[in-house]
Amino acid sequence: MLIIIKEIFLKYNLIWELAVKDLKIRYCRPLLGFFWAFLLPFWTAIIFFVIFSLLLKSQIQEAPFLLYIMVAVFSWSFFQNSLISSVTCLTDNKNLIRESGFAHYLIPVSIVLANIINFLPALLVLLVISLCVLKGVSVYILLLPVILAIHITVTAGLAIIVSVLYVKWRDVKYVLEVVLMPLFYFTPAFYSVFLIKSILPGLLYKAYLYTPFVSILYLYRIALLKKFYSAMSNDISILISIVSSSIFAVFIFWLGTFIYKRNKNTINDHLSY
Numbered sequence: 001m002l003i004i005i006k007e008i009f010l011k012y013n014l015i016w017e018l019a020v021k022d023l024k025i026r027y028c029r030p031l032l033g034f035f036w037a038f039l040l041p042f043w044t045a046i047i048f049f050v051i052f053s054l055l056l057k058s059q060i061q062e063a064p065f066l067l068y069i070m071v072a073v074f075s076w077s078f079f080q081n082s083l084i085s086s087v088t089c090l091t092d093n094k095n096l097i098r099e100s101g102f103a104h105y106l107i108p109v110s111i112v113l114a115n116i117i118n119f120l121p122a123l124l125v126l127l128v129i130s131l132c133v134l135k136g137v138s139v140y141i142l143l144l145p146v147i148l149a150i151h152i153t154v155t156a157g158l159a160i161i162v163s164v165l166y167v168k169w170r171d172v173k174y175v176l177e178v179v180l181m182p183l184f185y186f187t188p189a190f191y192s193v194f195l196i197k198s199i200l201p202g203l204l205y206k207a208y209l210y211t212p213f214v215s216i217l218y219l220y221r222i223a224l225l226k227k228f229y230s231a232m233s234n235d236i237s238i239l240i241s242i243v244s245s246s247i248f249a250v251f252i253f254w255l256g257t258f259i260y261k262r263n264k265n266t267i268n269d270h271l272s273y
Contacts, residue, residue, distance in 0.1 A: 018110035041077040072189035078119035086159035108159035134226040153249035160256035212248040
């Protein structure tokens with residue numbers, strides 16, 4: 001794993017070029033261009049807000065409902081778009097791989113980087129909106145680089161896994177689509193975690209809070225939404241959330257490198273047909 005991490009840093013320029021190429025292809029023709037990176041998740045958040053807050057009268061006591069949803073949708077969009085784009089990336093770039101001969105995992109990593117470039121401006125806009133609505137920022141905003149590092153590591157590890165497995169098993173694309181939808185609804189994106197607290201007994205509720213994707217989402221909310229942690233401090237520990245999600249991130253990235261090493265000698269054979 002350390003060898004692959006070292007190569008990623010050494011080949012940063014190549015990864016950057018691949019990411020820029022991906023963004024140019026994605027946004028060169030649309031009239032609004034790069035603005036779509038913010039507009040699409042924002043529109044999704046608005047739809048959720050209208051359905052669950054205005055029509056179904058759902059109540060969130062931890063934060064303003066729209067901000068609560070925006071944090072979930074923006075962070076999830078980065079994760080989901082990275083995986084969906086990565087799953088077919090090796091087959092889509094098989095000619096480039098044959099001609100260049102660089103390590104296969106650099107392509108899914110470059111796709112994650114491209115989506116980070118999309119995600120960061122949207123995150124900045126969200127921070128500005130939060131600042132205006134809540135009249136200040138959370139002191140835990142200082143944790144944002146750590147949260148981003150955890151989120152990116154998980155996403156990069158899974159991107160490598162799905163891209164390598166798809167080369168051999170084309171069903172992976174459809175399995176991924178099936179898994180992502182319930183996983184999104186499993187996390188408290190548009191409902192209060194206190195709803196889960198009223199359903200699950202104590203230990204199961206705590207286990208739910210510290211599942212990796214729930215932890216990462218709540219760390220984002222703690223960092224971006226002022227006074228959010230004060231509403232959750234009796235239920236969730238920042239330290240435990242960071243430690244548990246960090247362990248998960250390292251494991252997923254290690255698993256990605258392990259799966260790549262086991263299959264790297266046969267990837268090109270599968271790409272030939």
